[in-house]
Structures are given as structure tokens and as C-alpha cells.
Amino acid sequence: MARYTRLTEPIALITLNNPPVNALSSAVRSGIVDSVSQALKDDQVKAVVFCGENRMFSGGADIKEFSGSMSGPPLVRMIHSIEASEKLMVAAIEGVALGGGLELALGCHYRVANTKARLGLPEVTLGFLPGAGGTQRLPRLTGITAALELITTGRQISAQEALQLGIVDQVTEGNAVQAAMELALSVIGQPLNPRRLSLRPPVWSADVDSVCEVALARVKQHSRGAMAPVACVQAVRAAAMLPYSKGMEKERQLMDTLFRSSQARALQYAFFAQRNAGKWSLPNGARWNNTKARDVQRVGVIGLGTMGRGIAVSLVKAGLSVVALESDAKQLESGKKAVTAMLQRDAQRRGVGSPLHLLTFALSFHQLKDVDLVIEAVFEDMNLKKRVFSDLCKVLRAGTLICTNTSGLNVDELAKVTDRQHLVVGMHFFAPAHVMKLLEVVYGSRSSPEAVAVAMALGKRIQKVCVAVGNCPGFVGNRMLKLYMDQSLYLLEEGATPEQVDQALEEFGFAMGIFKVADLSGLDVGWRVRKASGLIGPDIDPVNPSRWRLGQRYCPLPDMLCQQGRFGQKTGRGWYLYNSPGSKEAKPDPEILNFLEDYRLKYGITPQRISSQEVIERCAFSLANEGFRILEDGIAAGPEDIDVIYLFGYGWPRHRGGPMFYASQVGLSVVLEKMEHYHRIHPDVPSLEPSRLLRRLVAEGSPPIQQWRNHIKNLHSQL
Numbered sequence: 014m015a016r017y018t019r020l021t022e023p024i025a026l027i028t029l030n031n032p033p034v035n036a037l038s039s040a041v042r043s044g045i046v047d048s049v050s051q052a053l054k055d056d057q058v059k060a061v062v063f064c065g066e067n068r069m070f071s072g073g074a075d076i077k078e079f080s081g082s083m084s085g086p087p088l089v090r091m092i093h094s095i096e097a098s099e100k101l102m103v104a105a106i107e108g109v110a111l112g113g114g115l116e117l118a119l120g121c122h123y124r125v126a127n128t129k130a131r132l133g134l135p136e137v138t139l140g141f142l143p144g145a146g147g148t149q150r151l152p153r154l155t156g157i158t159a160a161l162e163l164i165t166t167g168r169q170i171s172a173q174e175a176l177q178l179g180i181v182d183q184v185t186e187g188n189a190v191q192a193a194m195e196l197a198l199s200v201i202g203q204p205l206n207p208r209r210l211s212l213r214p215p216v217w218s219a220d221v222d223s224v225c226e227v228a229l230a231r232v233k234q235h236s237r238g239a240m241a242p243v244a245c246v247q248a249v250r251a252a253a254m255l256p257y258s259k260g261m262e263k264e265r266q267l268m269d270t271l272f273r274s275s276q277a278r279a280l281q282y283a284f285f286a287q288r289n290a291g292k293w294s295l296p297n298g299a300r301w302n303n304t305k306a307r308d309v310q311r312v313g314v315i316g317l318g319t320m321g322r323g324i325a326v327s328l329v330k331a332g333l334s335v336v337a338l339e340s341d342a343k344q345l346e347s348g349k350k351a352v353t354a355m356l357q358r359d360a361q362r363r364g365v366g367s368p369l370h371l372l373t374f375a376l377s378f379h380q381l382k383d384v385d386l387v388i389e390a391v392f393e394d395m396n397l398k399k400r401v402f403s404d405l406c407k408v409l410r411a412g413t414l415i416c417t418n419t420s421g422l423n424v425d426e427l428a429k430v431t432d433r434q435h436l437v438v439g440m441h442f443f444a445p446a447h448v449m450k451l452l453e454v455v456y457g458s459r460s461s462p463e464a465v466a467v468a469m470a471l472g473k474r475i476q477k478v479c480v481a482v483g484n485c486p487g488f489v490g491n492r493m494l495k496l497y498m499d500q501s502l503y504l505l506e507e508g509a510t511p512e513q514v515d516q517a518l519e520e521f522g523f524a525m526g527i528f529k530v531a532d533l534s535g536l537d538v539g540w541r542v543r544k545a546s547g548l549i550g551p552d553i554d555p556v557n558p559s560r561w562r563l564g565q566r567y568c569p570l571p572d573m574l575c576q577q578g579r580f581g582q583k584t585g586r587g588w589y590l591y592n593s594p595g596s597k598e599a600k601p602d603p604e605i606l607n608f609l610e611d612y613r614l615k616y617g618i619t620p621q622r623i624s625s626q627e628v629i630e631r632c633a634f635s636l637a638n639e640g641f642r643i644l645e646d647g648i649a650a651g652p653e654d655i656d657v658i659y660l661f662g663y664g665w666p667r668h669r670g671g672p673m674f675y676a677s678q679v680g681l682s683v684v685l686e687k688m689e690h691y692h693r694i695h696p697d698v699p700s701l702e703p704s705r706l707l708r709r710l711v712a713e714g715s716p717p718i719q720q721w722r723n724h725i726k727n728l729h730s731q732l
């Protein structure tokens with residue numbers, strides 16, 4: 014786990030060896046302690062160089078160990094004794110030095126990094142802080158401002174930036190171990206005390222308080238309700254005010270609170286859930302590791318509207334050739350302008366050459382004849398999409414995949430009009446498509462495993478977090494979203510205001526409440542969908558619209574707003590009031606309050622006092638309840654996939670893990686009890702009825718979320 018090599022020079026090499034990222038597991042830490050002691054005992058050894066196997070220094074502590082009882086040599090003590098050692102210690106950083114990996118390097122007397130290395134302290138993203146001295150040593154190197162930024166965001170930096178900040182002493186284009194050995198030979202015998210960061214005084218400056226205040230305000234705004242970023246500011250502040258040993262006490266104190274917190278558990282769950290999503294499996298047994306994806310180089314994008322533009326940008330940025338097609342010259346020109354501008358801005362920002370040579374703009378389907386895969390992003394209209402699909406089959410090569418970006422239409426129905434049902438899958442991007450990380454890859458009943466593998470690999474190549482899901486209306490994300498939106502609307506009918514609902518959701522951790530999001534996306538979008546789906550039609554009285562449609566409760570409030578031309582931000586009025594069309598600052602609108610009061614009077618609804626707790630229970634538990642139904646239906650392979658979709662596509666607060674994890678943390682029996690309660694009060698809302706899987710899991714003793722897949726398998730085998 015740590016290999017000791019005695020080199021011919023007076024140097025010992027300690028190689029961390031725990032693939033794939035050389036995490037500092039208990040065995041690795043033991044190996045390091047033994048190797049250091051061997052080096053200290055050898056009089057011929059004057060210096061020790063630390064490196065990682067496979068040119069990867071270390072991805073930090075082994076996150077898997079955090080859920081068990083920690084054993085082995087403690088990292089803090091190990092790093093302290095490395096720093097205190099009378100022999101020279103040098104870190105040779107290649108690949109990454111993250112978290113405990115960087116803290117180990119900070120305990121060394123010198124650090125050398127390869128130009129391609131990345132360094133960072135990402136602990137905050139796991140719900141705690143750099144608790145092996147990172148919060149005290151880093152500020153002593155970089156000063157407080159840079160340390161605050163790095164520690165509170167967890168941002169990874171390049172070797173070059175690390176050099177500028179003083180975190181590494183040297184950057185090499187060659188082999189970092191070789192460079193570290195050369196550096197060691199050149200400084201052996203020089204005094205080590207000036208190199209021991211823990212011996213440096215606090216990094217106090219007159220503006221410490223204001224710098225920390227600014228940092229605190231920033232983290233509170235960016236990660237609402239998350240404890241770790243706040244604790245990180247407190248720990249770094251201690252490095253400015255206190256001697257090292259006292260600062261370490263503060264770091265330890267804060268770490269004790271964070272380490273076993275529910276937020277840390279949620280964030281660590283999210284880390285593994287994200288990685289797990291890439292390991293897709295289909296109900297027929299096909300999996301990520303038994304299915305080969307063929308290479309894709311040229312992609313066609315059909316429709317350069319809101320979504321097509323972002324999709325084209327993502328593809329080109331990843332180095333793929335794109336043929337972008339529109340229906341007429343005017344639309345093409347406007348799409349071309351937008352895509353070109355986005356790509357040029359991005360290239361400028363990143364200081365790289367323009368990739369515009371990878372783009373071709375087209376008006377004729379014939380220009381798609383050589384592409385390997387097509388992504389269709391035309392209007393959400395089944396007939397139009399079918400026409401596009403069947404026209405495509407006339408020009409595409411036999412093996413070309415046809416993918417649709419539909420937000421919820423039936424992928425099987427679309428596949429049926431093609432000559433290649435096995436090569437049709439959904440690739441459901443989220444707006445804005447060049448920014449949002451989530452991609453739902455939707456397999457239909459005839460989609461081949463290879464087609465799924467190709468779409469997943471393409472998504473990964475364009476840096477999306479991909480989740481394979483089955484075909485049903487709305488797939489996973491939008492199917493659940495509908496119930497969440499329904500509940501928030503029912504809460505308005507029953508007595509809440511948009512501000513009240515949004516405030517409760519924002520306090521829970523969402524960056525934006527659901528009504529603010531609706532105003533941002535445009536209320537007309539859903540209105541069009543409801544018209545197309547037959548929920549709104551000529552038989553509905555526009556003045557006294559019915560609150561009962563298709564056999565269940567229906568809230569006509571959004572339709573009534575749209576009738577008044579209140580489409581949200583774009584018209585300056587929606588659930589909120591805006592200074593002008595397009596402006597972003599949402600202000601409560603007294604007109605809406607009157608409108609809601611009139612509405613309740615008209616329908617004889619006695620307004621209730623709605624608590625924040627009720628808002629969260631009805632919104633979040635409804636999401637989870639539908640998530641259980643999705644698992645029952647086999648539309649998602651496991652709860653982690655659902656949570657990843659909500660974390661990356663719907664702004665679910667990461668420190669709450671995702672709706673399924675949240676349900677598991679609150680307690681499944683509590684969720685069941687609450688759903689039963691709300692269903693009793695609202696029998697006209699069938700979706701509030703607790704799902705079969707939820708009942709079953711409670712009956713089986715509410716097993717931990719990691720075991721749900723087995724219970725679902727059993728449930729399926731009994732059907």
C-alpha cells in the first residue's frame with residue numbers, strides 16, 4: 014500500500030499504492046508510517062520523496078472508510094510527524110493532490126508538481142473541512158483570501174496557479190519524481206524550520222474580519238443551509254488569529270461536529286451516487302461493463318432553438334464535428350449567430366483557439382448523410398417529431414443512431430416510424446444545455462444495449478452526468494416534477510402565497526423556489542403542454558375553469574395567469590412582479606395576493622395557515638413517493654439514479670442527498686405516515702397515496718438506502 018524504495022542517491026522514495034486514486038486508506042497510512050520510520054532509521058538516507066503509483070499522487074482520504082469505524086494511524090498525527098522529521102521530506106505531485114493528499118504534501122518541506130497536476134481541498138463538497146491541518150497550513154502559505162476561496166469552494170487548481178499562490182515550489186514539464194529528487198539533492202542540509210508551516214505565526218492582517226465577513230456572506234448565499242462552508246470560514250479565521258496548535262484545536266472541534274453530520278452523510282452519498290450512475294444496467298441484463306460503445310465523431314443536431322443551440326455548443330466544445338440543421342433560413346441564421354457567439358465567448362474565456370471549423374450549418378437533411386448520430390431538438394410535437402424521424406431514415410446511413418431530446422414524449426412511439434428501432438434512444442438534456450450537467454439517456458423497449466452505451470459514452474465525453482432511465486411519460490425527472498408542481502399549486506389554493514412556498518423551499522436549500530423557477534422558465538411553456546395534452550380545451554369555461562380534470566383534482570391557477578398574459582420574467586409579471594420584462598429581481602405582487610383571495614372565494618375554499626413544514630413535506634415527500642413508484646416500475650435502476658437526476662437537473666440541495674436519500678434520512682415510516690395523513694385529507698389527489706414499495710420497505714424494517722435495490726429485485730421477481 015506504500016512501497017519503500019532505497020535509491021542510490023541518499024534518498025528514499027515512498028510510493029503510495031492504492032489504485033485507482035491512491036486514496037489514503039488505513040493500509041496506506043500504515044504503509045507510510047512504516048516507510049517513514051524505515052527512512053529515519055537509515056543513516057544513509059538524507060531525504061524522502063513521496064509520490065503516487067501510476068503518476069497519481071493522491072485523491073485524499075478514502076471516503077469509503079468514513080462510514081465505518083476509522084482505524085489505522087490518524088492522518089493528522091502522521092502528517093505532523095512527517096513535517097517534524099529531521100530528514101528532508103519532498104512531495105512529487107503528479108495527477109492529483111486532493112484533500113488529505115494535498116494536506117500530506119503541505120506537511121512536506123518542499124512540493125514539486127508536474128504541469129498537468131491538479132491540486133485542491135475538496136472536503137467542503139463532502140460536508141466537512143480539510144481536517145488534517147489543511148485549514149491551518151494552507152493560509153500560512155497563501156494568505157487568508159486565497160485560502161478562504163480554495164477551502165470554501167473546494168476548487169481544484171492547476172500546478173501553474175499553485176505555483177503562483179506559493180503552494181508548490183516548482184513546476185516541471187517532466188517527471189515530478191525526478192525533479193523532486195534533484196530539488197532534494199540541492200537543498201539537503203539546509204535548515205528545515207523555515208519550511209515547517211506549523212511553525213509559522215498566524216497570518217493576521219488588519220482586514221481579517223471584513224475578509225471573513227465577505228466570505229461568510231458569499232458561502233451563505235451560494236450554498237444555502239450548508240454547514241461545512243461556514244465552518245471552513247471559521248477554521249481559516251482561526252489560522253489568522255491563533256497559533257498553530259490552537260488553530261488545530263479549532264479545526265478539530267469543527268471537524269467533530271461536521272464529520273458525522275447528516276449533511277456530510279448526504280454529500281458523501283451524492284459523491285458515490287454520481288459515480289454509480291455511470292455504471293448503468295438495463296432490465297435485460299446489459300450493463301456498462303458488458304456492452305461496447307462505438308465511436309462517434311460527427312453529430313447532427315436538428316432544431317437550433319433553446320435546446321439545440323446548447324447541445325451543439327456542448328458537442329463542439331468536446332471536439333466533435335456538428336452539422337446543425339434548421340427548418341428555414343431565418344431560424345438558421347438566428348441559431349448560427351447564437352451558437353457562434355457562445356463558442357467564441359467560451360474560447361476567449363478559456364484562452365483557446367476558436368472551434369468554429371467543427372460546425373456546419375444546414376437546411377437540407379441530405380447534409381446529415383455522413384453523421385454517426387443525430388440529436389433531434391425540434392418543437393415538442395409528436396407528429397412533427399415523427400415526420401422528422403421518418404425523413405431522417407431516408408438519408409442516414411444504416412447504423413446511424415437517432416436520438417430525441419423530447420422532455421417526455423414516448424420514445425417507443427417515435428422509434429416505430431423508423432427503420433431502426435434498436436438505434437433510437439432519448440437524450441434528454443436540461444436547459445441551458447451547455448451549462449446543465451444532467452443527461453437522461455432514455456431506453457425504449459427496442460433500444461439496443463449498444464445504442465444506450467453510445468449515448469452514455471457521448472454524454473460522458475461532453476462532460477454530462479448521464480443516467481440511463483426507462484421510457485414513461487416525463488421519464489424520471491419530469492414525471493416526478495409534475496407532482497412537486499401540483500403540490501405547490503394546491504398549497505396556493507389552500508392558503509399559501511408564492512413567496513411563502515418559495516421561502517420554505519429556499520430555506521430547505523433549493524437555490525430558487527418553484528414559483529421563481531416557473532417565472533424564469535416561462536409559464537407559457539407548461540400552458541402549451543397542457544393544451545396539447547387535452548387538459549385545456551374549448552370545453553373549459555375560461556372564467557370559472559373546473560378544478561377537476563381527467564378524473565382528478567386540477568389547479569387552473571397557472572392557466573388563469575397565462576390568460577392574463579403573465580408569462581413570468583419575460584413579460585415582467587408572473588407569480589411575481591418584475592421591474593420590466595426580462596428583469597430578474599422577483600418582487601411579491603399584491604395583485605397576485607388579491608387574485609388568490611378572489612379565487613378562493615369563488616371556489617368556496619377556506620384559506621388555511623400553511624406551515625413551512627407542510628410545504629416541505631408535501632413537496633419533498635411527494636417527489637420521493639413518485640420516486641418509489643418509478644423504482645417499482647423499473648424506470649430507474651436504483652434510488653441513487655433518481656437522486657443524481659434531482660441533484661444535477663433540478664437544483665435539489667446537494668447537502669440533502671436527493672429526494673430518495675432525504676426520505677431515508679427522515680425515516681421511511683415517517684414519510685409513510687405523512688403520505689397517509691395527506692392522502693386522507695386530500696383523497697382527490699391519487700398521487701398522495703403511499704406507493705407500494707414505500708409500504709413494503711417500511712414493513713421490512715426500513716432498510717438503509719444501499720439495500721433498496723435488493724428489495725426492489727425481490728419485488729420484481731414476485732410480480
Ligand SMILES: CCCCCCCCCCCCCC(=O)CC(=O)SCCNC(=O)CCNC(=O)[C@H](O)C(C)(C)COP(=O)(O)OP(=O)(O)OC[C@H]1O[C@@H](n2cnc3c(N)ncnc32)[C@H](O)[C@@H]1OP(=O)(O)O
Nearest residue numbers: 034036072073074075076077112113135144145269272288
Ligand atoms: C465524532 C467523530 C469525530 C471524527 C473526527 C474525525 C477526524 C478525522 C480526521 C480525518 C481528516 C481527514 C481529512 C481528509 O483527508 C479528508 C479527505 O481527504 S476527503 C477526500 C478528499 N478527496 C476528494 O474529495 C477527491 C474525490 N475524488 C475525485 O475528485 C475524483 O475521483 C478524482 C479527481 C480523484 C479522479 O477522478 P476520475 O478520474 O474522474 O475518477 P472517478 O471520480 O470516477 O474515481 C475513480 C474511482 O475512485 C474512487 N475514488 C475517487 N476518490 C476517492 C476517495 N478519495 N476515496 C475513495 N474512493 C475514491 C471513485 O469512487 C471511483 O471508484 P468506483 O468504484 O469506480 O466508483
Ligand SMILES: NC(=O)C1=CN([C@@H]2O[C@H](COP(=O)(O)OP(=O)(O)OC[C@H]3O[C@@H](n4cnc5c(N)ncnc54)[C@H](O)[C@@H]3O)[C@@H](O)[C@H]2O)C=CC1
Nearest residue numbers: 316317318319320339340344390391392393418419420444
Ligand atoms: N426548453 C427547455 O427547457 C427544454 C426543452 N426540451 C425539449 O427540447 C425540444 C426543443 O425544445 P426547445 O429548444 O425549447 O424549442 P424551441 O422552440 O426553442 O426550438 C425548436 C426549434 O426547432 C426548429 N424546428 C422546428 N421544426 C423543424 C424541422 N422540421 N427541422 C429543423 N428544425 C425545426 C424550430 O425552428 C426551432 O428553432 C422539445 O422537444 C422540448 O420538449 C427538453 C429539455 C428542456
